[in-house]
Amino acid sequence: MARAISTKRKSVNTAIAGTLGFLMFFPILWILILSFKTEEDAIRAPLQILFDSGWTLDSFAAVQARSDYFKHFSNSVIISVGSTLIGLMIAIPAAWSMAFVPSKNTKNVLMWMLSTKMLPPVGVLVPIYLIFRDTGLLDSRFGLTIVLTLMNLPIIVWMLYTYFKEIPGEILEAARMDGASLREEVLYVLTPMAIPGMASTVLLNIILAWNEAFWTLNLTAAKAAPLTAFIASYSSPEGLFYAKLSAASIMAIAPILIMGWFSQKQLVRGLTFGAVK
Amino acid sequence: MGRITLEKVTKSFGDVEVIPPLDLEIEDGEFVVFVGPSGCGKSTLLRLIAGLEDVTSGQINIDGQDATDLPPAKRSLAMVFQSYALYPHMSVRKNIAFPMRMAGVPDDEQKRRIEAAAKALNLTDYLDRRPGQLSGGQRQRVAIGRAIVREPAAFLFDEPLSNLDAALRVGMRLEISELHKRLETTMVYVTHDQVEAMTMADKIVVLRAGNIEQVGSPLELYKAPRNLFVAGFIGSPTMNIFDGAEAAKFGAHTAGVRPEHIEVVSPEEGYWTGTVGVAEHLGSDTFFHIHETGLAETITVRAPGDVAYNHGDKIGLNPRTDLVHKFDEQGLRVQ
Ligand SMILES: Nc1ncnc2c1ncn2[C@@H]1O[C@H](COP(=O)(O)OP(=O)(O)OP(=O)(O)O)[C@@H](O)[C@H]1O
Numbered sequence: 001m002a003r004a005i006s007t008k009r010k011s012v013n014t015a016i017a018g019t020l021g022f023l024m025f026f027p028i029l030w031i032l033i034l035s036f037k038t039e040e041d042a043i044r045a046p047l048q049i050l051f052d053s054g055w056t057l058d059s060f061a062a063v064q065a066r067s068d069y070f071k072h073f074s075n076s077v078i079i080s081v082g083s084t085l086i087g088l089m090i091a092i093p094a095a096w097s098m099a100f101v102p103s104k105n106t107k108n109v110l111m112w113m114l115s116t117k118m119l120p121p122v123g124v125l126v127p128i129y130l131i132f133r134d135t136g137l138l139d140s141r142f143g144l145t146i147v148l149t150l151m152n153l154p155i156i157v158w159m160l161y162t163y164f165k166e167i168p169g170e171i172l173e174a175a176r177m178d179g180a181s182l183r184e185e186v187l188y189v190l191t192p193m194a195i196p197g198m199a200s201t202v203l204l205n206i207i208l209a210w211n212e213a214f215w216t217l218n219l220t221a222a223k224a225a226p227l228t229a230f231i232a233s234y235s236s237p238e239g240l241f242y243a244k245l246s247a248a249s250i251m252a253i254a255p256i257l258i259m260g261w262f263s264q265k266q267l268v269r270g271l272t273f274g275a276v277k
Numbered sequence: 278m279g280r281i282t283l284e285k286v287t288k289s290f291g292d293v294e295v296i297p298p299l300d301l302e303i304e305d306g307e308f309v310v311f312v313g314p315s316g317c318g319k320s321t322l323l324r325l326i327a328g329l330e331d332v333t334s335g336q337i338n339i340d341g342q343d344a345t346d347l348p349p350a351k352r353s354l355a356m357v358f359q360s361y362a363l364y365p366h367m368s369v370r371k372n373i374a375f376p377m378r379m380a381g382v383p384d385d386e387q388k389r390r391i392e393a394a395a396k397a398l399n400l401t402d403y404l405d406r407r408p409g410q411l412s413g414g415q416r417q418r419v420a421i422g423r424a425i426v427r428e429p430a431a432f433l434f435d436e437p438l439s440n441l442d443a444a445l446r447v448g449m450r451l452e453i454s455e456l457h458k459r460l461e462t463t464m465v466y467v468t469h470d471q472v473e474a475m476t477m478a479d480k481i482v483v484l485r486a487g488n489i490e491q492v493g494s495p496l497e498l499y500k501a502p503r504n505l506f507v508a509g510f511i512g513s514p515t516m517n518i519f520d521g522a523e524a525a526k527f528g529a530h531t532a533g534v535r536p537e538h539i540e541v542v543s544p545e546e547g548y549w550t551g552t553v554g555v556a557e558h559l560g561s562d563t564f565f566h567i568h569e570t571g572l573a574e575t576i577t578v579r580a581p582g583d584v585a586y587n588h589g590d591k592i593g594l595n596p597r598t599d600l601v602h603k604f605d606e607q608g609l610r611v612q
């Protein structure tokens with residue numbers, strides 16, 4: 001009881017957390033509101049928008065009529081899920097060996113992998129663009145999947161490494177004693193035990209890949225363009241169509257938002273795994 | 278069959294040699310116990326036999342076959358870990374079935390063996406639980422069940438009982454001994470525990486810093502420890518050891534006498550005399566810790582429970598002179 005937090009402290013904390021949460025959510029809320037307005041209403045003063053204007057689905061209709069939502073959506077799904085699965089296939093063995101058969105340089109390799117994330121992507125845009133152009137990968141889902149796999153691989157390896165570290169090595173040794181081959185050990189013992197961690201790795205990676213805008217905008221034109229390009233096509237330099245831009249944004253983030261909402265518990269559990277133990 | 282021989286086996290971690298060249302023979306069906314102080318390399322030696330660590334040099338044979346480079350899965354040995362190392366995501370049934378599944382044992386045979394093991398280990402009611410829902414003793418039984426169903430050439434145990442409370446430990450000790458009698462399979466067992474070593478072993482291997490100090494039956498080690506280290510390590514309470522003039526009277530550089538081989542008498546009748554410090558009454562026995570004997574700081578004596586002396590009493594001590602152990606300058610036993 002000595003460590004009980006006083007009710008006053010608690011309500012202050014709740015208020016602060018609530019305010020922060022609202023501030024973070026506000027842009028999304030505002031986009032949601034704008035997406036149900038006409039273009040004329042959308043550029044009016046905030047209070048007028050809220051109270052004086054009506055609601056409409058025109059922007060959604062306009063966006064749907066002008067561009068092929070489903071094509072962008074399926075590109076996004078293919079690219080984000082594909083890059084995550086390929087990433088996992090590379091990262092599981094990598095994290096396994098670093099967690100269970102560490103060498104003197106394991107920490108250095110991990111740092112080196114992370115350091116690749118410290119370089120701004122634009123630093124390698126030209127070489128990658130040229131490689132893509134020369135190999136015919138520009139505007140292909142395959143090429144984009146590969147680039148996103150490489151971009152997110154360090155994060156996947158880091159996360160899996162952290163989860164694997166939590167698994168007692170003796171359990172894997174027991175599997176070895178029980179006659180499991182390396183493949184069986186990873187498949188039947190390690191992977192099921194690491195499911196919570198892997199699930200949150202997968203979720204986070206899909207979200208990151210879904211929202212990735214630098215490479216998807218620079219390496220695609222039409223065929224392979226995912227939803228990020230779909231949004232970008234509404235921010236034209238001649239004048240912004242706020243309502244349509246908002247409607248496009250809502251359509252683009254809705255799937256991932258819904259997925260995130262339903263997997264919230266899993267995600268939080270995975271991300272705080274280890275911290276609580 | 279389960280005959281294991283180690284020939285000039287060494288193990289180094291980096292520059293540190295944990296096991297210097299070591300030879301050991303474990304006969305088929307034998308219960309061999311490794312004892313020694315913490316960090317002396319007991320677990321390392323067991324893991325070398327298991328194949329979980331690679332030897333730095335030397336050869337390990339299992340049933341006459343060179344197994345040095347075989348992976349653990351191919352050695353047909355089963356291991357029971359101190360932490361139990363059960364698969365937390367599988368039911369007890371699946372845990373026990375796992376080695377058979379890996380070996381491709383047919384389903385009905387798996388079922389038969391699981392049921393037999395569960396019955397022998399009192400696990401029948403728990404087969405569908407997860408390890409997390411079991412007590413420590415039950416978990417350890419599952420680990421043993423998982424080891425026996427695959428009918429290995431030998432069992433390896435690394436301090437399997439040290440996470441259990443005292444009462445449970447006694448029970449499990451008996452169960453493992455009975456299992457050994459029933460299966461007649463080679464068992465190699467690592468422990469810290471004196472009593473486990475003495476009561477379970479056919480053969481005890483005393484290790485110090487990776488060296489084998491002595492190999493022998495529990496009674497051989499008790500009656501004729503080869504050196505001072507073994508003398509001090511085997512037996513509880515530990516042997517009283519003294520040197521100087523008193524030892525010279527027995528014709529030794531250093532002499533030792535076990536607490537149970539000293540009789541407490543009145544001061545006038547005693548070969549030695551001393552003052553009672555602490556008296557530990559266990560009921561059946563009383564351990565007297567005696568000071569001012571001129572032998573060593575403290576001499577421990579094991580007397581029957583009804584011998585009553587108190588703190589500060591002057592008493593006499595009579596050693597069984599035929600059971601005094603004698604050692605030379607190097608600490609080696611002299612006859
Ligand atoms: N993986 C390793 N890397 C480096 N040194 C190790 C490793 N494993 C063990 N050692 C060292 O080898 C020595 C023997 O260790 P081992 O675990 O075999 O001791 P033990 O006799 O089982 O001790 P305990 O009774 O405490 O379990 C110790 O000094 C330990 O520090």
Ligand SMILES: [Mg+2]
Nearest residue numbers: 319320321435
């Ligand atoms: Mg050990």
